[in-house]
Structures are given as structure tokens and as C-alpha cells.
Amino acid sequence: MKAKRSTLNLCLCSLFAAATITLSACASNEATQKIASTNAFGPLNLTTQEYQQAFDDASSDTSFKAQVLLTRSQIVSGDLDKAASNINDLYANAQTDVQKDQASLVKAMLLVKQNQLKEASALLNQVNYKALPKQSLSYYLILNSNVNAKLYRQTKDPKYQLNAFKNKATLLKIVEKKSDRATVITQSNDLLKSLSDKDLAQAMKSAQSDYDKGFIEYAIITRSQSSELQQQALAEFSKKYPNHPVNELIAPSQAQDTATETADNTVVDNEVANSSDDATPDNVAPANVPANALFKFSDGDRIAVLLPLSGRFAPIVGEPAKLGILAALKDRNSNSKVVFYDTNKNNISEIVAKVQNDGTKLVIGPILKPEVNALNSTGLKVPSIVLNQPEGSKPANQWYFDLGPNYEGAIAASKIYADGYKKPVVIAQSSDTSSQRSVHSFKTTFSKVNANVPVCYYSDVATIKTSMSNCPLSEADSAYVNASVVDAVDIKAAIPSTVHVYLTDKSYIGVNNSSQELALKGSTLGDMPWLLTDSPLKDSFMQSLPKANNQVQRVFAAAYDSVNFALVIEKLAANKEDVLHGLSGDISLGQNGLIESTPMWVDLGKIR
DSSP, rough: OOOOOOOOOHHHHHHHHHHHHTOOOOOHHHHHHHTTTTOOOOOOOOOOHHHHHHHHOTTTTTTHHHHHEEEEEEHHTTOOOHHHHHHHHHHHHSHHHHHHHHHHHHHHHHHHHOOOHHHHHHHHSSSGGGOOHHHHHHHHHHHHHHHHHHHHHHHHHHHHHHHHHHHHHHTTTOOHHHHHHHHHHHHHHHHTSSSSHHHHHHHHOOSSSHHHHHHHHHHHTTTOOOOHHHHHHHHHHHHHHHTTTTTHHHSSSHHHHOOOOOOOOOSSHHHHHHHOTTOOOOSSSOOOOOOOOOOOOOOTTTEEEOOOOOTIIIIIHHHHHHHHHHHHHHHHOOOOOOOEEEETTHHHHHHHHHHHHTEEEEEEEOOOOHHHHHHHHTOOOEEESSSSOSSSSSTTTEEEEOOOOHHHHHHHHHHHHHHOOEEEEEEEEOHHHHHHHHHHHHHHHHHTTOOOOOOOEEEGGGHHHHHHOOOOOOOEEEEEEEHHHHHHHHHHTTTTTEEEEEEEEGOOOSSSTTTHHTTTTOOEEEEEEHHHHHHHHHHHHHHHOOTTOHHHHHHHHHHHHHHHOOOOOOOOHHOOOOEEEEESSSSEOGGGBEEEOOOOEETTTTTO
């Protein structure tokens, strides 16, 4: 799937004024601003029209990059004639050899789209890839690998598959993130395993380096049908090639302690796991979800939205969710017809009876748990995305966002473990029920590796210092603090510098580089990407809802993401490594209908 972050060009001031899909954006130059920090071969985050506007408005310094992004977008959208014309201009406007090679890379993409694989391969072979910037290089290696793999399937000539492997193995040398390294190693092995025994033997004979020999030998070993022989051979492999990256798969627990992963590793972005644009990976596995859980939803289909739009829940969940849905539709220039039902005034069963027979293709909401349960008792057949975890049985084609603190605690536990920490403590306020739920979820998740995680409670801000003095911080290597930003500042001050502090969205109010954030310098925060990076959408939201807490922000983001999730669910299912870049995080298909949303993790105190 072409994983893309939805463009954030909505002005909420207009939404509040008119609350319709026809509202116009408040900023006219956002596309130009957005590409200023974008890499020419990074993910495509805007529409083709926005890239065209950005190119039209670009300065001489950014014009070439803007045209690369525009041309790539045209190729993806199928506007190949315009793309071909732009490619000619790219060659004409290229000022350096690197830019000429980047133009060739874009042309190769077009050739792939036109199924001219041999021509694409020949062009890529002329590129001086060693001189390319890292993002362009990673894209080149992915594209070249996929082109050769497709040529192998067409011709059965092993030289193409070996070229596909060599490009993938070279990509591994610039990948740092552990999960991405595992993906690339597995893909490299799969490419080799598809070769015949004879071809593998010849490849081993011709290999010039231990790096290539190790991969080939590992492919031969993993083709064995005897698990006992495999284990013996793998043990010998680790002795023979002690520093080979394949050992990261053979002994993942050891590799987890030694592999490096940086919080600001953006070189490969999601190109490894997702393979961007038309450079679709050949060796992918589908997500582990049942077929009846999937559904088809297209732009223009009818949507029914069930929310409390009156009463006490309207301002804290109903209206933010409505605004999120309208925002997503406006950003997509969607033709979908949306009907909002006020669950505070209308009976759920009556609403369902209507939407079952009026051509509705998707139900979004409810959000309140009793209403979700009521919806699921009606025998709803229409696919649905609800904004709360269902209790009991649910329709097979229903998906849900878990917006509660339980998910927050589980994500924090997973992150701390992934970063290599084994002895965390949890710090929370004893009277805060949402914190209690986060603490319980953290302990449950981390109990798989450490069942004795201590919890340190404080009653109020005045008791923090005393409570921290009784907390076993000297025995800890990390701390998860589930507290308000005000309390978190005081708690952080009482924690030794040797203990790494982790925070989640409860401790962040959405103001980048504030005095409170600077006081939390050195802590790692996991939160929704749209809040951690400045954008016109965020600015408008903060102006429109200045008192919105983290829960209101979550509701808005989940509602926004619901629309885009429905449009790409089938693509997410086709590749288990794929994600949708949403407001709430990197979204993927979880088990039993859970829409998994991985937050963005940043080190506080650094300018973003």
C-alpha cells in the first residue's frame, strides 16, 4: 500500500462557522510550506493538486524537489502523460549529476508503471547510486530490487533474482531500526530461497564476500525440512559468521540488546516496511485477519455517523468527533454523503433500521460504550468503525479504536521493553481512575517479561516529593509517568538522571517547546503525530478548542482517521507490514477488530 499521511489543510474556524463539507481552507500556502522539510523521495503526503500548487509557488531552491514530488504523485495517480512531460523538464532543469540521477529514478518509476521492466532496469543500472542522498538511495534500492524480482518472475533468469537480493542486502547497510532490519533480512532471504538448489549452489560459488555468502548459506539452511538439522546448522552458522546480520533473526533476544535504534532515524522512514508509491514489495505476507472482517468502501459512498450531538457528552466527544469526520472528508475533497444521527435524541435500533435500507456503506460511531453495545445488539450488517472497545460479541466487519487509558499503558510498556529496559517503575496519582487503568494495563503487558513492576503512587502535587523518596528508583532503569504535565514536571525533577523517563499523551498539552516541555527535557514522549509537529490543522484546532484535553484531542484524531482507514482497509490487509499514517499514529490491523495506532515517540527538549 502507498502509506501516506493525510494532508492537514483544514481550518476549524470555518468548520465551526458552517459545519459542512463545502468549507474552504484558511491557508493558501500550506502545500508550499509542507514540502520545505520534505525529502524528494520521502512519503507522498499531499494530493497531486497540492503538489502542483507547491511546484507553481516554489522558489528556485525548492523547485526541483517540488517537481520530483509532483511527478511521483502523477505517476501514482496514473496521470502518465503529464508525468512524462515533467520528467523531460527534470532532466532539463537538473543542475548536478545527483539531480540527473534523481530524474532517472523518477523516469524508472514511470517505466515500471508502463510495465517496461527491462528498460527500467537498464536505466537504473546507469544511476550512480553511491552518490545519492540516503532517502533517495533507499528508494533506489527498493525500486531496483522489485524491478529485478519481477523480471525474474517473467523470465526465470536467476541473474535478476540475485540482483534483487543484492539491492535488498545493500539496503540493510543503511537501515538502523531493528524491526525494519528484520523485515529487510527476511525479504533478502525469501528472494534467495525462491532460487533452485542449482542456482543457489552457483551463487555460493560466485559470491565474493562473506556478507553475500552468509545470506546464501542461510537460505540453503532454512530450506531444510528437518528442524533438527536446521538448528544444528544455524548453531554452526553463528560460529562461522559471528558478525553477520542474519544472526539478528537467529538470536533475536540477543540482537535486541545489541542492535541500535535511534529515535530520530528518518533515513528510511516507512520505505522499508511499506515500500512507497509504485515500488510495491514482492515478498509480502497478508495481515492475519479473517476475510469476513474486511469490507470495501469507496469515495462517494454513503456514511452514517452516530454521535451524542446534544446533552452533556456533546462538547467533549460528540462535536470533536463530528469535526474530525468533516475535516477528513474536506481534506480528501470527498464526494461521500454523510448523515449525522444524534444518539442522545434517536434510538439506536431505529437508526440501524434506517441505515440498513438507505444505501449506507459505512457506519462511524457510536463512541459511548453503552451505545456501542446497543448498536451491536441490533444485528447490524453494514460495516462499522466504533470509537470505543465493544463488550461481548460484535459484528465480524466491525473495527474499533481503543481511546481509553488501557491502550496508553500497553503502548508505553511495549516501547520501554523495545528500548531494552528491563526494570521499570510506574508512577501515577492514586485518585485518578484513568491513571489506575493505565497502570493496570502497563503491568499486564510488561508481566510477560517482568511480573514485579513496582508502582509508586502520590495523592496530590504536594506529596510528590515524599512519595518519590519512598519509590525504589535506585533499582530501576526506567520510569513510566502517567500524570498531568504539571505533575510530571515535579515528578521528573525527583527522578535520578540514570532512570529514563517515559510519558504518554496525558502529560502533553500540544504546545511544542513550551517551558513545561523544556522542564521535561530528556524524557521520551509518545503521542499523536499531529500534536507533536506544528501544522495549520493543529493551530486551528488549538484556537477553536483551547481547553481541549488529551481525550478530546484523541477523539478528534480517531474520527478523522476513521474515514481514511475505511478507504484503505483492504490494502492494509494485503500486507501485514503496511501502515496508514494517521493523525493518531501509524495505523495497522490488530486482532479481533482493534485498529492499532502506534504513537510517535520523541525526545523532549529537542526542537521539532
